[in-house]
Amino acid sequence: MTLIPIIGILIAILLSGFRIAQEYQRGVVFRLGRFKSIKGPGLYWIVPLVDRQQQVDIRTKTVDLEQQETITKDSVTIKVNAVLWFKITNPEDAIIKVADYNKAVYQFSVTALRNIIGQHTLDEVLREREQINGTLQKIVDTTTEPWGIKIEMVEMKDVEIPEAMQRAMAREAEAIREKRARIVKAEAELEASIKLTQGAKEMEGSPIALELRRMQMLSEIGIDNNTTTIVLVPSDFTNAARSFTEIVTKKKLDT
Numbered sequence: 001m002t003l004i005p006i007i008g009i010l011i012a013i014l015l016s017g018f019r020i021a022q023e024y025q026r027g028v029v030f031r032l033g034r035f036k037s038i039k040g041p042g043l044y045w046i047v048p049l050v051d052r053q054q055q056v057d058i059r060t061k062t063v064d065l066e067q068q069e070t071i072t073k074d075s076v077t078i079k080v081n082a083v084l085w086f087k088i089t090n091p092e093d094a095i096i097k098v099a100d101y102n103k104a105v106y107q108f109s110v111t112a113l114r115n116i117i118g119q120h121t122l123d124e125v126l127r128e129r130e131q132i133n134g135t136l137q138k139i140v141d142t143t144t145e146p147w148g149i150k151i152e153m154v155e156m157k158d159v160e161i162p163e164a165m166q167r168a169m170a171r172e173a174e175a176i177r178e179k180r181a182r183i184v185k186a187e188a189e190l191e192a193s194i195k196l197t198q199g200a201k202e203m204e205g206s207p208i209a210l211e212l213r214r215m216q217m218l219s220e221i222g223i224d225n226n227t228t229t230i231v232l233v234p235s236d237f238t239n240a241a242r243s244f245t246e247i248v249t250k251k252k253l254d255t
Contacts (some may be wrong), residue, residue, distance in 0.1 A: 017048040026091045027053045056091040070114045074121040080162035090148025099146045
């Protein structure tokens with residue numbers, strides 16, 4: 001009868017060694033302080049009072065990098081915040097090689113963000129976000145790889161620019177748009193003048209085309225219900241009048 005309590009205690013101790021890890025968890029087992037193995041997912045057993053385990057979540061984690069105030073390469077003070085996604089690929093290294101992998105990843109990412117912003121001008125930060133994100137991801141991933149952590153993606157969410165700089169950028173953008181508008185207008189005027197010159201040359205060789213154009217112009221004017229009276233003089237008449245004037249003038253000079 002005295003053995004029953006002892007057997008019960010032994011059974012309870014043995015049963016206390018069973019552990020369950022979810023599909024997204026892994027158990028890092030230490031035996032007498034030394035790394036033993038990685039367990040899970042599912043049901044597994046460790047030696048009670050001898051083994052100790054620490055469960056690790058291997059799902060992708062999202063980290064919001066708080067807004068950082070930093071100076072760009074062209075000495076503009078801006079505020080930048082970003083989001084980082086990472087996951088544990090080696091639970092053993094994540095537990096053994098770094099005390100707190102969450103804090104380590106966060107602190108290094110914030111420092112790298114400030115450093116990489118300082119290497120670019122404001123225009124580059126605004127226009128080349130994807131390239132900067134990729135560079136930042138590679139830098140952080142290279143550092144965290146020995147910790148058994150994979151940086152999947154880094155994205156800058158927002159770039160806050162001082163109000164004075166915003167106004168200056170707005171004036172610059174307005175000046176660029178005005179410049180483009182003037183260039184377009186000048187190109188249109190150049191093209192129109194070329195077409196007019198071509199049309200004039202065509203009409204010079206064909207008096208009928210000139211008369212047709214004059215009649216079309218008259219019809220266009222009449223569409224608007226104008227009260228102006230227009231008298232068309234044939235071009236042949238004007239040419240004859242010009243020739244007559246030249247003959248009279250020449251005779252006066254001869255006399």
